[in-house]
Amino acid sequence: xxxxxxxxxxxxxxxxxxxxxxxxxAHQVMSKVPAPTQKxxxxxxxxxxxxxxxxxxxxxxxxxxxxKHFFDFDAASILRSLYDAMLQCMYILHDQ
Numbered sequence: 001x002x003x004x005x006x007x008x009x010x011x012x013x014x015x016x017x018x019x020x021x022x023x024x025x026a027h028q029v030m031s032k033v034p035a036p037t038q039k040x041x042x043x044x045x046x047x048x049x050x051x052x053x054x055x056x057x058x059x060x061x062x063x064x065x066x067x068k069h070f071f072d073f074d075a076a077s078i079l080r081s082l083y084d085a086m087l088q089c090m091y092i093l094h095d096q
Contacts, residue, residue, distance in 0.1 A: 007070050026054045049085045056082045
C-alpha cells in the first residue's frame with residue numbers, strides 16, 4: 001500500500017481506513033474546541049494536552065506509514081506520552 005520496505009507487514013485496507021478516520025475525527029474535534037481565554041488556566045492546560053494527544057496520534061500514523069526502520073520502541077514511547085497526557089487531563093479535571 002505504501003511501497004516502503006518496513007519490517008512490519010502492510011496495513012489492511014480496513015486498518016488504513018481506521019487510521020484515516022481516527023485522524024480526521026480527532027482533527028475535526030480539535031477544530032471545534034474553542035481556544036480558552038487567558039484567565040482560564042485549566043482550559044488552557046486541557047486544550048494544550050488535547051493538541052498534544054492529536055499530534056502524537058499523527059506521529060504514530062507517520063511512523064506506521066512511512067518508516068523504513070523498526071519503530072516499535074519509538075511508537076511505545078509515543079504511546080506512553082499519550083497515556084500520560086490523558087492521565088494529566090483526568091487529574092486536572094478531577095481536581096477542578
